[in-house]
Amino acid sequence: MLFFQVLVAGISTGAVYALVGLGYNIVFAGTHVFNLAQGQMLMLAVMVAWTLRDALSWPTVLAVVVAIAVAAVANVLVERVTVAPLRRRIGSADTKIDILASLVTTLGASIVITNLALVFWGPGTRAFKPYFPFHGIDVGRVTLTGQQFLMVGAALLVLLAYQAFTRRTRWGSALTAMAEDPGAAALRGVPVGRGSMLAFALGGIASGVAGAAIAPIAYASPSLGFDFGIKGFVAIAIGGFGSASGAVVGGLVVGIGESIGATYWNDQYRIFVDVILILIVLAVRPRGLLARRGMRLA
Amino acid sequence: MTKRRRGHVSSLQLASVLAAVLIGAAACGGAAQNGNGNNSNTPSSNGGAKGPMKIGLVGAFSGPYAISTKAVADTFRVWVASVNDSGGINGRKIQVVKRDDEGSPQKSVQIVRKLVEGGVKVMVGPVENAPALGSLEQQLDFTNFVILPDQRLNDPSKFPTTFNNYQTPQAEVGTLLNAAKRKGKTKLAVVAADVGDLADQELPVLKKQVKSSGIHLVYKHVYDPQASDFSAVAAKIKQSGANGIALIAVGPGIARFLQSVSAANLDVPIFASSGATASDLSTAPKAITEHQMTSAVVSSAILHDGKPAKGYQKLTKALYAKYGKKSVQGSGMTLQFDSFEMMKFAIEKAGGPDPKKMRKVLESQVKHKSFLSPVIKYTLSPTDHDAFPSTAKAMTMVHPLTSSQWPGYYTSTKG
Numbered sequence: 001m002l003f004f005q006v007l008v009a010g011i012s013t014g015a016v017y018a019l020v021g022l023g024y025n026i027v028f029a030g031t032h033v034f035n036l037a038q039g040q041m042l043m044l045a046v047m048v049a050w051t052l053r054d055a056l057s058w059p060t061v062l063a064v065v066v067a068i069a070v071a072a073v074a075n076v077l078v079e080r081v082t083v084a085p086l087r088r089r090i091g092s093a094d095t096k097i098d099i100l101a102s103l104v105t106t107l108g109a110s111i112v113i114t115n116l117a118l119v120f121w122g123p124g125t126r127a128f129k130p131y132f133p134f135h136g137i138d139v140g141r142v143t144l145t146g147q148q149f150l151m152v153g154a155a156l157l158v159l160l161a162y163q164a165f166t167r168r169t170r171w172g173s174a175l176t177a178m179a180e181d182p183g184a185a186a187l188r189g190v191p192v193g194r195g196s197m198l199a200f201a202l203g204g205i206a207s208g209v210a211g212a213a214i215a216p217i218a219y220a221s222p223s224l225g226f227d228f229g230i231k232g233f234v235a236i237a238i239g240g241f242g243s244a245s246g247a248v249v250g251g252l253v254v255g256i257g258e259s260i261g262a263t264y265w266n267d268q269y270r271i272f273v274d275v276i277l278i279l280i281v282l283a284v285r286p287r288g289l290l291a292r293r294g295m296r297l298a
Numbered sequence: 299m300t301k302r303r304r305g306h307v308s309s310l311q312l313a314s315v316l317a318a319v320l321i322g323a324a325a326c327g328g329a330a331q332n333g334n335g336n337n338s339n340t341p342s343s344n345g346g347a348k349g350p351m352k353i354g355l356v357g358a359f360s361g362p363y364a365i366s367t368k369a370v371a372d373t374f375r376v377w378v379a380s381v382n383d384s385g386g387i388n389g390r391k392i393q394v395v396k397r398d399d400e401g402s403p404q405k406s407v408q409i410v411r412k413l414v415e416g417g418v419k420v421m422v423g424p425v426e427n428a429p430a431l432g433s434l435e436q437q438l439d440f441t442n443f444v445i446l447p448d449q450r451l452n453d454p455s456k457f458p459t460t461f462n463n464y465q466t467p468q469a470e471v472g473t474l475l476n477a478a479k480r481k482g483k484t485k486l487a488v489v490a491a492d493v494g495d496l497a498d499q500e501l502p503v504l505k506k507q508v509k510s511s512g513i514h515l516v517y518k519h520v521y522d523p524q525a526s527d528f529s530a531v532a533a534k535i536k537q538s539g540a541n542g543i544a545l546i547a548v549g550p551g552i553a554r555f556l557q558s559v560s561a562a563n564l565d566v567p568i569f570a571s572s573g574a575t576a577s578d579l580s581t582a583p584k585a586i587t588e589h590q591m592t593s594a595v596v597s598s599a600i601l602h603d604g605k606p607a608k609g610y611q612k613l614t615k616a617l618y619a620k621y622g623k624k625s626v627q628g629s630g631m632t633l634q635f636d637s638f639e640m641m642k643f644a645i646e647k648a649g650g651p652d653p654k655k656m657r658k659v660l661e662s663q664v665k666h667k668s669f670l671s672p673v674i675k676y677t678l679s680p681t682d683h684d685a686f687p688s689t690a691k692a693m694t695m696v697h698p699l700t701s702s703q704w705p706g707y708y709t710s711t712k713g
Contacts, residue, residue: 005533013527124365125550127581134583136529136561143529145561216581217526217557219550227524262522263530268492270522 001141006263007256012148014255015155019210020232021239021247022158023203027075029179029242030199033102037078037110039229041071041204043222044113045211047121050128050220060131068208075204076197078109083200084193110225117222126220147216154213158206159248165202175199179242207232234274238281240288249289253277350393351386351651353378353641354413354421354442358401367425369627370445371396373634374422376617387645395421403430414440420641420651428460435459441653443641445633449499452684459653461660462684463637463676465572465596465693467503472690473594474544474569475504475511481567483542487517487535489555491547491573500546500571516540523551528558535564542566545591548573556582556591565590572596574698575708576628592711593698596686597673598632600694600710601701609670610635614704626706632671633686639669640676640685 020042027035045067052063082105086098132146166172177185178195186192210228218224231254232247239250254274261273281289355374357367375394382391395418399406406427411434413421419440424431428444428451441459444451451462478486488504490497497520508515517538519531532555535543543559545552545568552574559568560583568591575595579587598607606614613635617626640660647663648655664685666675674692676685686692696708 002530002533002537006530009527009530123361123363125578127550127553127578129581130557134557134560135563138563141533143533143562145529147557148527148529214526217554259527259530262525263534267519267521267525270524 002263004140004142006259008142008144008148010256010259011252012151012255013259014235014252015152015248016210016214016228016251017231017235017254018155018248018251019158019206019213020228021235021251022155022162022244023206023210024232024236025242025244025247026162026206027199027203028236029244030175030202031079031083031178031196032099032182033083033196034099034106035075035078035083035200035203036103036106036229037075037082037113038203038207038232039227040110040113040117040225041075041207042211042214042228043117043225044074045071045208046128046215046218046220046224047117047222049212049215050126051121054126054129064212067212068205071208071211072201072204074113075200075207078106078113079197079200082106082109083196087193110229114222114225117225121222123222128215128218128220130216151213154209155248155251158209159244162202162206162244171195171198231274234278236288237278238289240291243288243290246288246290253289348390351388351390351645352393352395352418353651354410354418354423355394355396356399356406356409356413356421356423357425358427359396359398361401363401363426365627367423369625369630370422370425370634372621372625373613373617373631374638376613376620377635377638380613380616381642387642388650399424399427401426403427406430407434410434410440410442411438414438419653420645420656422638422641428457431460432456439653441644441656443637445630445637447499448495449684452682454680454683457683459657460683461637461640461678463633463640463686464684465594465633465686466684466688467500468507468688469686469690469693470571470594471500471503471507473693473695474571475507475513476690477569477592477594477695478513478542478544478567479511481542483567483569484513485516485538485540486513486542486544486569487538487540488515488519488544489531489535489547490518490520490545491523491549491551492520493523493548493573496546496548496571496573504544504546521547521551521555523549525551526554528555529561531555532558532562532564535566536562540566543568545570545574547571548577550578552577553579553582556586559583560586567592569695570594570698572629572693575696575700576630579698587699588697591698592695594693595629595696595708596633597692597694598636598671599629599707600673600696601704601707604703606632606704606707607671607673613670614706618705623705626700629700629706629708631706636669636671636674636676637685640664643667643669 020038023038027033048070049063049067052058052066053060083102086101136143136145166176174190174195177190178192182192235250235254236247238253240246257273257277258270355371358364359367378392378394386392397409399409406424407430410431421442423444428446429448435458443461445463447464451457451460490501517535517540543566570591570593572594574593610632644656644659645651647659660678661680664676664678666677668675678685694710696711701707
């Protein structure tokens with residue numbers, strides 16, 4: 001029974017990693033850019049939600065929605081300031097991004113965002129009031145809490161919504177086309193610039209939802225973004241770059257791996273669990289568990 | 299003769315402008331880092347025999363560790379104001395020389411070196427980075443007063459000039475175990491946070507003390523501060539058959555752990571170290587913090603008839619008035635005041651801020667000596683520079699939520 005409790009803990013934490021990873025992959029799939037500021041979007045959502053809900057006593061739902069919206073807008077700003085100027089003209093369309101340059105500029109954005117957050121909120125850690133009562137539900141000998149349901153539910157909801165968006169909407173098809181071949185998509189009339197903004201907005205929403213979901217059990221602090229940014233990146237390294245379902249699988253693998261390591265080995269070696277998982281995946285399937293040739297969204 | 303082109307600036311003019319800029323920058327630089335209203339930018343000397351006495355205050359006034367430095371700085375400023383109002387030390391008023399090391403050990407070393415070379419030989423801190431000064435203490439003549447859990451600081455062979463006042467692991471662990479024994483809880487699960495040296499210092503002491511206490515440790519878990527889900531830990535504690543939990547932790551992880559304890563209906567007493575009183579427990583279940591959990595605090599932080607011990611009342615009121623009641627964190631305020639009083643005692647007996655004489659005074663005359671309250675008796679020696687007593691009598695168990703009327707003080711419990 002303890003093992004099932006360990007699995008539950010790992011799945012719920014992994015769901016949040018999956019959301020951050022999904023944010024990375026949505027942006028990468030649409031733009032071929034690794035947005036190293038993705039973790040900071042989670043942090044912004046947590047800090048804004050705390051400010052509105054706990055400091056200013058806004059209703060929870062409104063505070064969370066605004067926090068997610070702020071993360072989306074912030075990510076679009078990152079795109080406008082650090083990615084869009086890097087596009088080179090190919091023919092008549094702005095399509096090509098220098099990947100290395102975008103790594104540097106988005107890393108710079110993450111540092112700027114973190115430092116702005118430090119200036120605005122200060123370095124202290126804030127406690128985020130729980131969404132749910134403390135009592136759990138016992139299913140056999142496994143205790144499930146509302147918080148765990150929220151984290152897993154949020155990840156599933158975002159994944160399903162995203163898959164529906166890409167398969168059933170015009171803009172979703174446009175992003176899929178950009179993922180396959182941005183140049184060809186541009187030649188077919190897909191507005192790549194606006195598509196890029198949309199990809200960043202959706203990536204911001206994914207990370208924002210992750211932040212809102214984990215806020216009660218994470219620490220509301222400007223340094224939060226770096227930690228979860230790393231976890232999200234590990235998730236997509238394991239699950240596969242550019243794959244939405246790969247991000248989810250990767251996140252769950254990381255979450256469950258950490259939970260098993262913490263319980264049966266040593267919680268102090270948490271980072272080593274991540275490293276071991278990456279090494280295994282690199283040895284067995286270097287592109288990631290669910291990565292495919294050519295960029296696909298799901 | 300060389301013709302000068304219109305608009306061309308000669309080398310001499312350029313050099314003059316550059317020199318003027320540099321001189322101006324040097325004059326304006328090191329913008330006011332004043333304590334107690336004094337401009338203490340250039341600690342060029344310690345005021346002579348009759349001028350103000352400069353005491354350094356070194357810590358992270360910026361960056362992520364600023365909160366803990368602020369707590370020390372606030373109590374120090376209030377104490378300095380009180381001492382100066384009473385005429386100072388040996389007739390000399392204290393002038394605080396504040397320096398920001400930004401949390402960097404390297405900066406701490408540079409700052410302390412500069413201060414000492416500039417004539418400031420006595421200091422409070424570095425608030426976080428005292429362990430970085432080891433080799434500097436072997437080279438330079440100064441003395442510093444800290445309250446830090448790092449036990450290495452207490453060894454004069456490694457840190458000859460540091461005098462520490464932090465509660466010893468022996469006192470802390472002994473208090474927890476005594477409380478567990480009194481409640482008949484002899485099967486303890488230990489949950490510790492991997493924060494700083496906390497687990498490394500207190501767990502070995504715990505293992506040693508349980509041998510003679512009749513208590514068995516049935517489960518041990520050291521958690522990463524980033525851990526967010528403790529449901530598996532709670533399940534393991536249940537599985538182990540523990541009838542009590544020893545919680546050696548500090549920081550936001552405590553609230554998250556207590557949430558999991560509540561969710562798992564783990565209804566066993568929790569005996570926490572003093573770190574719990576310095577942690578934000580506002581999101582922890584009240585049923586646990588008010589009934590199920592007790593925390594060790596120094597005995598000087600206990601309210602008597604609803605008030606602090608007499609020696610702390612004036613200083614505490616001044617602290618609240620100047621910095622607000624919310625500025626107080628944890629139960630370390632009384633230890634801070636006692637540490638400053640110990641420093642004052644040493645300066646008085648040494649006849650001035652003379653590090654060598656102060657060290658002799660501290661090592662020979664601080665023997666079971668109390669300062670602002672008779673509750674705690676401090677002892678220093680040439681082989682141990684932690685003044686806090688090693689017995690469990692110097693600490694007691696409380697419910698960890700501070701008094702709303704007297705933040706930083708607690709109501710004792712029978713337990």
